[in-house]
Amino acid sequence: MEPSDIKLRLEVFGSNRKKVSEPPGFWELFWGALEDLTMRILIVASFLSIGIEVGTAKPDHRATAWI
Numbered sequence: 084m085e086p087s088d089i090k091l092r093l094e095v096f097g098s099n100r101k102k103v104s105e106p107p108g109f110w111e112l113f114w115g116a117l118e119d120l121t122m123r124i125l126i127v128a129s130f131l132s133i134g135i136e137v138g139t140a141k142p143d144h145r146a147t148a149w150i
Contacts, residue, residue, distance in 0.1 A: 107115075116122055133149050140148035 117126075137145060137148045
């Protein structure tokens with residue numbers, strides 16, 4: 084193959100390389116995960132569970148009840 088042939092092929096068919104796209108950031112992935120109804124239910128249930136445990140714990144155990 085001659086260099087002029089390679090140039091012609093690149094002009095006609097283009098390059099065979101994939102375009103590199105930037106991966107999504109942490110917050111994009113985080114907000115995307117929150118769009119799931121199951122994830123929202125689990126987050127609410129976890130906060131309720133922590134709140135109930137801290138609220139009903141004995142006073143001397145209350146500082147570590149959330150763990």
